[in-house]
Amino acid sequence: MTIKTITLSLAACAGFGLAGIAGAADMHTQSISSTCMSCHGPGGKSLGAIPSIGGLDKDYFVKQMKDFKSGARQGTIMKRHAAGYTDAEFEAMGAYFATLK
Amino acid sequence: MTLNRRDFLKVSGAGAAVALTGCATQSAPTVAKANPHVVIVGAGFGGATCAKYLRQWGPNIEVTLIEPNDKFVSCPISNWVLGGLKTMDDITHSYDNLPKRGIKMVKDYVVGVDTSKRVLMLKGGSTISYDRLVLAPGVEIMTDFVKGFREAEAEGKVVHAWKAGAQTALLRKQLEAMPDGGVFVMSVPAAPYRCPPGPYERACTVANYFKKAKPKSKIILLDGNPDVASKPGLFKGAWKDLYPGMIDYRPNNLPYAVDGKTMVVTTEFDDVKGDVLNVVPRQKAGQVCEMAGVRTDSNGIWCPVNLATFESTSVPNVHIIGDSVLSNLPKSGHMATNHAKVCAAAIVELFAGRQPDPIPVVANTCYSAVSDTQAGYVANVFRLEGEKGYVSQPEGGATAKGDELNFAYAESWAQNIWAEVLG
Numbered sequence: 064m065t066i067k068t069i070t071l072s073l074a075a076c077a078g079f080g081l082a083g084i085a086g087a088a089d090m091h092t093q094s095i096s097s098t099c100m101s102c103h104g105p106g107g108k109s110l111g112a113i114p115s116i117g118g119l120d121k122d123y124f125v126k127q128m129k130d131f132k133s134g135a136r137q138g139t140i141m142k143r144h145a146a147g148y149t150d151a152e153f154e155a156m157g158a159y160f161a162t163l164k
Numbered sequence: 165m166t167l168n169r170r171d172f173l174k175v176s177g178a179g180a181a182v183a184l185t186g187c188a189t190q191s192a193p194t195v196a197k198a199n200p201h202v203v204i205v206g207a208g209f210g211g212a213t214c215a216k217y218l219r220q221w222g223p224n225i226e227v228t229l230i231e232p233n234d235k236f237v238s239c240p241i242s243n244w245v246l247g248g249l250k251t252m253d254d255i256t257h258s259y260d261n262l263p264k265r266g267i268k269m270v271k272d273y274v275v276g277v278d279t280s281k282r283v284l285m286l287k288g289g290s291t292i293s294y295d296r297l298v299l300a301p302g303v304e305i306m307t308d309f310v311k312g313f314r315e316a317e318a319e320g321k322v323v324h325a326w327k328a329g330a331q332t333a334l335l336r337k338q339l340e341a342m343p344d345g346g347v348f349v350m351s352v353p354a355a356p357y358r359c360p361p362g363p364y365e366r367a368c369t370v371a372n373y374f375k376k377a378k379p380k381s382k383i384i385l386l387d388g389n390p391d392v393a394s395k396p397g398l399f400k401g402a403w404k405d406l407y408p409g410m411i412d413y414r415p416n417n418l419p420y421a422v423d424g425k426t427m428v429v430t431t432e433f434d435d436v437k438g439d440v441l442n443v444v445p446r447q448k449a450g451q452v453c454e455m456a457g458v459r460t461d462s463n464g465i466w467c468p469v470n471l472a473t474f475e476s477t478s479v480p481n482v483h484i485i486g487d488s489v490l491s492n493l494p495k496s497g498h499m500a501t502n503h504a505k506v507c508a509a510a511i512v513e514l515f516a517g518r519q520p521d522p523i524p525v526v527a528n529t530c531y532s533a534v535s536d537t538q539a540g541y542v543a544n545v546f547r548l549e550g551e552k553g554y555v556s557q558p559e560g561g562a563t564a565k566g567d568e569l570n571f572a573y574a575e576s577w578a579q580n581i582w583a584e585v586l587g
Contacts, residue, residue, distance in 0.1 A: 090221070090509045090512070090513055090520075090521050091521040091523065091524070093221065093509065094505055094506060094509040094521060094524060094525075095524075095525045097217065097505045098502050098505060098525065098526065098527050100580075100584050101498055101501045101502065101527075101529065101580070101581050101584055102529050102577050102580055102581070103580060104579075104580035104583055104584060105580075105583050105584045105587050109576060109580055110576060110579040110580055110583060111572070111575055111576030111579050111580070112569075112572035112573055112575070112576040113573055113576040113577060113580060139541070139563075139569060139570060139573065140529065140541055140543050140570075140573070142559055143543040143544070143545070143559045143560055143561060144527060144529075144543060144545055145559075146545070146557055146558050146559035146560075147525065147527065147544075147545020147546075147547065147557035147558075147559075147560070148525070148545070152525075
């Protein structure tokens with residue numbers, strides 16, 4: 064997201080009640096986390112070679128995603144995915160997956 | 165939630181902007197019924213996933229899923245069946261777990277949609293009313309677009325096998341019956357079509373089979389596109405390294421006629437004769453989209469939607485997900501599951517009287533086998549950025565070479581997504 068988009072967006076924000084926006088943010092986390100499950104399995108519990116991510120420690124999850132994004136951790140497909148999310152989203156997803164024991 | 169205040173503003177602020185721009189085409193949130201009813205048409209990757217997540221995120225929502233088939237047959241991995249790596253049983257799955265999630269399954273065809281009264285008419289004679297409708301029919305194959313195809317298909321001579329099922333099994337039998345030294349002719353429709361890498365993967369898995377079982381055979385690949393439309397490095401590399409001399413790739417060769425008696429495919433340039441013909445005609449949004457009046461792009465082919473909610477830009481309270489949607493997103497089963505999740509989240513929010521997440525993120529992951537031991541992938545994350553639509557994020561792309569590790573991941577991906585959709 065560009066700075067310009069954010070600025071324009073903040074300007075447009077005034078018209079909405081906070082309650083609705085908070086709901087959207089929470090659903091944003093659930094929605095983006097659910098996209099992971101199309102590869103990693105329902106609840107992040109994988110069948111086969113793809114690693115499970117459900118129940119991972121939050122800090123570990125966040126560090127892995129940042130390392131995939133920066134290239135510090137080598138992988139196959141994950142750099143391409145990690146590059147598409149923000150650090151704030153890594154934190155939110157990490158907190159969510161940590162609850163999926 | 166652990167977003168800090170600054171991040172929260174980023175997310176919520178950007179969100180509101182898109183919501184505003186989306187207002188023109190988005191029906192208003194409605195705080196009304198205690199148990200609103202969503203009817204979903206089609207229990208493929210998109211429809212079944214949408215049903216699951218509606219029940220998960222909106223337990224008060226009643227969900228009815230209409231599907232004419234008894235079983236789910238997966239298009240992904242169906243090329244592996246054609247190459248003899250997997251069986252029809254491997255790609256066929258039951259719907260038994262969906263009712264356990266509180267989803268009402270109805271085995272029937274939709275024959276009419278009255279979007280003003282919000283009622284569906286079913287072939288069995290009953291009607292079903294909805295508060296919101298989700299159409300996930302996949303593609304309709306435009307069999308009239310290739311002259312002679314419909315007759316050849318009816319006689320069981322030539323199939324597209326672009327919807328996994330009986331045609332997949334028939335094409336496999338035709339390939340098994342083909343003599344060594346035979347010619348397999350297959351075609352690729354002009355983009356956009358379902359599963360961009362699918363035709364090229366099919367050439368690989370069939371070539372792998374020929375190499376082992378009938379090595380004198382040839383494959384002629386007639387492509388309606390100017391070049392390999394997906395993962396070109398991966399596929400062209402495999403054809404050269406793994407199957408030298410076996411695959412005759414002909415770009416800009418769109419078939420316009422096929423004859424199941426003489427077994428000839430006709431393009432603008434040539435009459436191409438083969439022992440087995442696999443012609444894949446071009447495609448459009450499923451027919452139920454026409455019934456609902458949402459197949460409204462300029463050619464009446466695909467369905468324009470509000471990309472934050474997947475609601476039709478033409479008809480309120482009708483959402484479209486999966487291959488039928490008009491967008492820059494690849495038409496894949498994986499992508500359909502992501503449409504489904506964004507759509508389900510939006511519907512939950514709209515029923516609750518809240519604004520849907522205006523900055524959803526969708527991702528595509530697609531593995532393709534190039535042999536019985538090697539696969540490659542393409543992966544992209546797309547973020548909705550206001551009027552720019554879904555924007556592909558940096559680092560998205562495809563592998564240039566297949567390997568064993570990605571073959572193992574491809575198998576695991578299939579098991580996981582089937583469990584995610586149907587489990």
